[in-house]
Amino acid sequence: MRPMTEAARSGDEPDRAPAKEARAPGSRGGRSRGGRPAGLGPWFLVLPALLPILLLSAGPLLYGIGLAFTDSQSGRTEPTEWIGLLNFRDLRHDTLFWESFRVGLVWAVGVTVPQFLLGLGLALLLSQDLRMRWLARTLAIVPWAMPEVVVGIMWRLVYHSDAGILNETLRDLHLGDGSDWLAGLSSALPAVIVVGVWAGLPQVTVALLAGLQNVPRELREAAAVDGAGAWRRFRTVTWPAIRPIALAISALSFIWNLNSFALVYVLTSGGPGGRTRLPMLFAYEEAFRYGQFGYAAAMGCVLVAVVSVLLAVYLVGRLKGADQ
Amino acid sequence: MKRAGPGPTDHPTDHPTPGHSRGRAALSRPSAALSRRRAALSRRRAGVPRRGRRRAARAGQYLALLGYLVFLAFPLLWLVSTAFKPPTELATLHPTWLPERPTFDNFRRAFDEQPLLRAAGNSLLTAGSAAAISVLIATPMAYVMARHRSALSRAATGWVVVSQAFPFVLVIIPLFLILKEFRLIDEPAGLVLVYVVWSLPFALWMLAGYVRAVPRELEEAAAVDGAGRLRTLVSVTAPLLAPGIVATALFTFITAWNEFFFALVLLKTPEKQTMPVVLTHFIGTEGVADLGPLAAAALLATLPSLVLFALIQRRITGGLLAGAVKH
Structure with a gap:
């Protein structure tokens, strides 16, 4: 389960009115912004949270980047040594890693895009006055609250070759005998992607629902009066209003999906034949099964670098599109 | 609106x-x-034709809604149904949607097969401590973030956003090594620490929102009446913040209760493992599992999260909406 409020809220963060500072109570009013220290009070309040953050989140990130340039291994007695770019040179020729990388990208795109489209559709439906909407709203939130492991187990039961409901339904409809979805070389990845879409739908839907509140109703009504069809109303009125949130949530869910681990670990553990071995699973095995800490850290670095570039290109491209 | x-x-x-x-x-x-x-x-x-088109559009909307309902609900129904099926029904080649002879036997067998009670206890302890600690240290910082515009709070806000993109691959190995240095591997305390740090960004975000919702004027009035800073915080701000603090704590609890990756890496002794890790033990090395108890255990493990989430759902989405509406 992932928190997602950031996606929708970050939009309104930068424009908090600075005028408010002038009203800050007591002696600290308006000072902090000029760079002058605001007294020891705030530091005292911030420190309990700041220490663990620095120690266990910012620190490890830098440490991890450093590890990528060493030959660190688990359970070794000799001291770890700097080996420069050797890990990265090895990675370049590691076909297994690149295969896993490819699977990871297919997974992330394959989950994020349908998730976004389905979430948008659901959000638009839920903002209408339809009967049974309460049921859809409740059901749409449920996957968010479920442990990922349980989601994985649940879909294993659905996909089960004999006792699964999917194959039984297919047999009932005379659409063939069904198959062992999670074990088939070609069906495993799509099957896992469907689960990924199901599991992440709530966050996207809720964010977009919040975004739909930004749609100026007067504009939509005016467009309706002018006789604009549903598609044109969406294109010209709704979409521009929810665009920033749509952008944020699609980028975020792409990252979340690349980071996902538990779902696929429970469903297939990366099998069959590595067809669903996401980079996270690969790095996990490399680090905690084979003990290659340095090498696994290098994988992490490559992954982060490529993903940052992809995201930057996506966001810059989209933002440019907005200007035109 | x-x-x-x-x-x-x-x-x-x-x-x-x-x-x-x-x-x-x-x-x-x-x-x-x-x-x-x-x-x-x-x-x-x-x-007149437009009316017919409108009807058709409505019908289409209901059809789409029905599609969503089926997609969202059928795996859940299947999980519940499997949990109540006797072994003979699970072994047939033609499973039915509903159990013909519903039984609670799977639940009893689930407790026999895996130490579910102990796992639930471990999860409760880790998630509970993580929630309490993270709220305890996040509330003061969230207060500063919301009330002071300093470089510090800007940096904190930036970090909250960046942390969403945190690459776990890169963080888990150093985290493992650091915790090993402090002898916190295979200790619940180590996992609690990780959960606290991991849930801090969201806790800070939620809490800062709740602090902003407390009118500054109230604090100023208390100051004018001669209340000291601490007194103002304790007797004016804290009571108004309490519901937000509870919601944040519950959300942190759910996140930690559901978490799998860190628990898998950091806890090795079976006696110390948390619920999600123990659930995976139902699935054998060959991927074969006793379906009935597996479904029953999965259902039980989900109940606490679902109940708590139902309690705070409105607060989370409500807070989200408030944030999105306010410009």
Whole structure:
């Protein structure tokens, strides 16, 4: 389960009115912004949270980047040594890693895009006055609250070759005998992607629902009066209003999906034949099964670098599109 | 402004009724006078065919909604159904949607097969401590973030956003090594620490939002009345923040209760493992599992999260909506 409020809220963060500072109570009013220290009070309040953050989140990130340039291994007695770019040179020729990388990208795109489209559709439906909407709203939130492991187990039961409901339904409809979805070389990845879409739908839907509140109703009504069809109303009125949130949530869910681990670990553990071995699973095995800490850290670095570039290109491209 | 979030306040459904519907009133609900004018306008503009199209559109919407309901609900129904099926029904080649002879036997067997109670206890302890600690240290910082505009709070806000993109691959190995240095591997305390740090960004975000919702004027009034800083915080701000603090703590609890990756890496002794890790033990090395107990255990493990989430759902989505509406 992932928190997602950031996606929708970050939009309104930068424009908090600075005028408010002038009203800050007591002696600290308006000072902090000029760079002058605001007294020891705030530091005292911030420190309990700041220490663990620095120690266990910012620190490890830098440490991890450093590890990528060493030959660190688990359970070794000799001291770890700097080996420069050797890990990265090895990675370049590691076909297994690149295969896993490819699977990871297919997974992330394959989950994020349908998730976004389905979430948008659901959000638009839920903002209408339809009967049974309460049921859809409740059901749409449920996957968010479920442990990922349980989601994985649940879909294993659905996909089960004999006792699964999917194959039984297919047999009932005379659409063939069904198959062992999670074990088939070609069906495993799509099957896992469907689960990924199901599991992440709530966050996207809720964010977009919040975004739909930004749609100026007067504009939509005016467009309706002018006789604009549903598609044109969406294109010209709704979409521009929810665009920033749509952008944020699609980028975020792409990252979340690349980071996902538990779902696929429970469903297939990366099998069959590595067809669903996401980079996270690969790095996990490399680090905690084979003990290659340095090498696994290098994988992490490559992954982060490529993903940052992809995201930057996506966001810059989209933002440019907005200007035109 | 129309509330569109998944809150419970559903509007009275306005269905296409003759005379009122042609102006696409169902799409938006303008005031009565406005809608009358609009209906008259569109009646003039569009003939009768438009009404048929509107009906078709409505039908399409319901069809789509039905599709979503099926997609969202059928795995859940199947999980529940499997949990109540006796072994003979699970072994047949033609499973039925509902158990023919429902039984609680799977639940008893689930407890026999795996130490579920101990796992639940471990999860409760880790998630509970993580929630308590993270709220305890996040509240003061969130207060500073919301009330002071300093470089520090800007950096904190930036970090909250960046942390969403945190690459776990890169963080888990150093984290493992650091915790090993402190002898916290295979200790619940180590896992609690990780959960605290991992849930801090969201806790800070939620709490800062709740602090902003407390009117500054109240604090100022207390100061004018001669209350000291601490006194103001304790007797004016804290009571108003309490519901937000509880919601944040519950959300952190759910996140930690559901978490799998860190628990898998950091806890090795079976006696110390948390619920999600123990659940995976139901699945054997060959991927073969006793389906009934597996489903029963999975169902039980989900209940606490579902119940708590139902309690705070409105607060989370409500807070989200408040944030999105306010410009």
